Structure formats: C-alpha cells, structure tokens
Amino acid sequence: MDRVPILKIGDVLLVSIQVDLEDKTAIQLQEDVADRIVASGAHGVIIDITGLDIVDSFVGRMLSSIAAISRVLGADTVVVGMRPAVAITLVELGLSLEGIQTALNVERGMRILAEARQGPRLHRDERGSTAEAAAPR
Amino acid sequence: MALNAQTGKTFDALLSANGDRLVDRWTERVAQTLRGRLTETELRRQILELHSALRAAVGEGTFDLPSEGSAELRALLGELSRERARRGFSPSETAISVFALKDALIEVFDFGDGDAEALRELIAFTQVIDQLGLYTFETYARAREELISGQGEQLLELSTPVVKLWAGVVAVPLVGTLDSARAQVVMEKLLQSLVDTESTYAIIDITGVPAVDTQVAQHILKTVVAARLMGAECVISGIRPQIAQTIVALGIEFGDITTKASLADALVHAMRANGVDIVRRTPREES
Numbered sequence: 001m002d003r004v005p006i007l008k009i010g011d012v013l014l015v016s017i018q019v020d021l022e023d024k025t026a027i028q029l030q031e032d033v034a035d036r037i038v039a040s041g042a043h044g045v046i047i048d049i050t051g052l053d054i055v056d057s058f059v060g061r062m063l064s065s066i067a068a069i070s071r072v073l074g075a076d077t078v079v080v081g082m083r084p085a086v087a088i089t090l091v092e093l094g095l096s097l098e099g100i101q102t103a104l105n106v107e108r109g110m111r112i113l114a115e116a117r118q119g120p121r122l123h124r125d126e127r128g129s130t131a132e133a134a135a136p137r
Numbered sequence: 138m139a140l141n142a143q144t145g146k147t148f149d150a151l152l153s154a155n156g157d158r159l160v161d162r163w164t165e166r167v168a169q170t171l172r173g174r175l176t177e178t179e180l181r182r183q184i185l186e187l188h189s190a191l192r193a194a195v196g197e198g199t200f201d202l203p204s205e206g207s208a209e210l211r212a213l214l215g216e217l218s219r220e221r222a223r224r225g226f227s228p229s230e231t232a233i234s235v236f237a238l239k240d241a242l243i244e245v246f247d248f249g250d251g252d253a254e255a256l257r258e259l260i261a262f263t264q265v266i267d268q269l270g271l272y273t274f275e276t277y278a279r280a281r282e283e284l285i286s287g288q289g290e291q292l293l294e295l296s297t298p299v300v301k302l303w304a305g306v307v308a309v310p311l312v313g314t315l316d317s318a319r320a321q322v323v324m325e326k327l328l329q330s331l332v333d334t335e336s337t338y339a340i341i342d343i344t345g346v347p348a349v350d351t352q353v354a355q356h357i358l359k360t361v362v363a364a365r366l367m368g369a370e371c372v373i374s375g376i377r378p379q380i381a382q383t384i385v386a387l388g389i390e391f392g393d394i395t396t397k398a399s400l401a402d403a404l405v406h407a408m409r410a411n412g413v414d415i416v417r418r419t420p421r422e423e424s
Contacts, residue, residue: 091362
C-alpha cells in the first residue's frame with residue numbers, strides 16, 4: 001500500500017500529496033500525521049495538494065479531520081496549492097472546507113504558520129480594518 | 138433520384154456540347170451580383186471548375202449529391218459558399234451562383250416540339266440544380282454560424298482581462314452583463330492568474346456591470362469562495378449607488394466579503410493588507 005511521505009522542516013510537517021488518494025491511504029495518512037505531530041512536537045502542518053486533480057467529499061472530509069486532529073494536538077494546518085479547477089469543483093459541489101486555512105503555495109503557508117506562532121503581528125496598528133484583513137483566515 | 142441512366146447521359150451530353158456557351162452565360166449572370174467583391178476571372182475559374190465537377194458527377198448516370206461520386210462537386214460547392222459567407226455576400230447572392238446555371242441551361246436546352254419527354258428531362262435537370270442550391274445554402278448558413286460563434290468566443294476573451302495592479306494584487310474589471318458562461322470564464326481566468334502571479338488579493342470591479350441581480354451576486358460569491366479555497370482574498374469594488382440600493386433591496390448578503398465603492402479604495406485596502414502603506418511626500422494642496 002502506498003503511503004504519503006511526511007517531511008519535517010524545522011517545527012513544521014510538510015505533507016505533499018502527489019497522487020489521487022485511495023480511501024485506505026487517506027486513513028493511513030491521518031494516523032501518520034497524528035503520530036508524527038506527537039513524536040516531533042511540530043506546531044504546524046502544511047498539506048500540499050498541488051498534485052491533486054480531483055478533490056471529492058471524501059478527500060475534503062479527510063483534510064478537515066486532519067486539521068481537527070492537529071488542532072487537538074496543538075498544531076495549525078494549512079492546505080496549500082489548490083488548483084483553480086479543484087477550487088471551482090468544490091464550490092460547485094458546495095463544499096467549502098470549513099475550518100481549514102488555505103494558502104497559494106508552500107512558502108506562504110509557512111509564513112502563515114510562523115505568524116500564527118508569533119501571535120498577533122508585531123506591526124499590527126490602530127487601523128482596525130487593516131489588521132482584521134491581514135489576519136489569516 | 139432526379140436522374141436515371143438515360144437522362145443522366147443526356148444531361149452530360151448537353152453540358153459538354155454547350156460547355157463554353159453555358160459557362161459564359163452562367164458567369165455573366167452571376168457577375169451582375171458581384172459588385173466588385175470578386176474579379177470576373179476568378180469567378181470564371183470557379184464556374185469552370187463547378188461545370189467540370191458537375192459533368193463528372195452526372196456522367197455516371199445516377200446522380201446523388203451525398204454519394205461518393207459527387208465528392209468533388211460537394212467540396213467545390215462547400216468552398217464556394219464558405220468563401221461567399223466570409224466575404225459578406227448575401228444569401229441570395231450566394232444562391233444565384235448556382236441557380237444562374239438554370240437560366241443558362243434553359244437557353245441552350247432543345248425543347249424539340251415541346252413533347253413530354255423533353256419536359257421530363259428539363260424537370261430532372263432543374264431538380265439536380267435545386268439540390269446543388271440547397272447544399273450551397275446549407276453550407277453558407279453553417280459557415281455564417283461558425284463565424285458568429287467564433288466572434289462570440291473572441292468577445293468573451295476580450296471582455297475579461299485580468300490585470301496585475303501591484304505585487305500580490307490582481308484585478309478583473311467586469312464590463313457588461315454577467316451571465317453564467319461569462320462568470321465561468323471570469324472565475325477560471327481569475328483563479329489561474331492568482332496561481333500565475335502568486336497574488337493573495339483579487340479585486341473584482343463591477344463598475345461596468347449594468348445591473349446586479351441575485352444570479353450575478355451568486356456568480357461573484359462563488360468566485361470569492363473559490364479564491365478563498367486557494368488561499369486568496371477577494372475585494373469587490375465599483376459598486377455604484379443604485380447598485381448598492383438594489384443589493385440591499387434584494388437582500389443579497391455579501392457576508393464577510395470586503396466591498397468598496399471604488400477600485401482605488403479596494404487597491405489601498407489590498408496593499409495595506411499586504412503590508413504596504415502609501416505615504417504622501419508633499420502636503421496636500423488646499424483647494
């Protein structure tokens with residue numbers, strides 16, 4: 001059975017999904033991520049789905065539950081690299097991946113995690129609207 | 138079929154015996170409608186080709202336009218009508234290119250002493266020409282439709298440019314009515330440009346959209362949600378006073394999506410969110 005590799009960069013875990021997931025692989029991945037967070041004490045998880053052509057409700061739910069599991073273990077999850085076609089399909093299906101942060105690419109995902117760890121941004125100022133908009137969603 | 142073996146041979150004989158005169162008369166008749174869009178030499182060449190292809194098609198006795206034997210004739214007629222459609226000839230001007238043969242044929246046809254046999258032959262010949270005319274017209278209509286749908290696609294491409302306003306900020310100025318097909322194109326192009334330019338902010342400017350109803354709002358909301366899934370934020374700008382009133386009257390909820398009155402406001406908002414501030418270097422002039 002294929003396993004999705006989990007790489008550790010600093011205190012962030014990088015999961016790069018390159019092939020369309022089978023149900024078994026997805027469940028295995030959830031377990032692996034939980035194990036690695038506990039073992040490594042990582043504070044963030046980045047799931048790169050650049051390689052995914054199709055995200056169905058099953059994969060969507062898997063992403064949501066990885067995010068939820070990580071949050072319980074004290075790590076933030078960012079899903080990065082979603083393709084336009086995938087985003088359009090998800091919207092048409094009415095799946096909005098509640099509770100998942102997204103970023104355009106791995107680099108921005110790392111930045112979001114770093115900012116989340118630092119707490120409120122240092123340069124956040126009295127302009128309420130700006131600070132609110134800058135907060136990662 | 139319009140022709141049996143006997144009339145087919147007669148037709149072929151008639152076409153070949155009076156070849157030059159037929160072509161002359163045919164060309165002359167069509168030339169009256171050209172109005173300088175086609176030279177007479179070119180027209181004559183087309184008609185000569187048609188004439189010989191027609192002879193080849195009827196020579197075998199059984200004429201059948203969709204059959205293998207008439208492939209060359211069909212190709213010539215198709216080419217002729219497509220070319221006429223592109224050059225802006227009207228439907229009757231195109232049809233006359235074929236039907237002029239009838240006029241020419243009647244001139245050279247030997248009615249004998251007006252017996253039934255001659256009449257039967259004439260009717261058979263004109264039926265053949267009618268078939269050619271119908272085929273020409275069908276191809277003409279198809280070529281026109283292709284032309285129109287091609288232009289529609291071009292318009293779609295032209296009407297949805299995605300422009301980069303600042304590092305990390307792209308904008309799509311929407312002009313004209315937003316229907317489902319256009320909304321789809323806008324969404325795809327916007328999302329693709331987010332990936333290409335690595336932008337985290339997209340501004341959808343609806344200054345040029347004449348009316349916003351629930352359906353248009355739905356399309357815009359879908360685009361915003363899709364952009365969020367990819368990790369980018371959307372700002373909607375260019376909301377005119379009447380449109381703001383319509384939006385409220387219709388009860389459309391934009392939720393937590395930022396909306397701004399002008400593109401300038403939206404750009405400033407996006408730049409600030411990206412950590413860029415705009416500072417005036419000289420004091421504002423009092424007016």
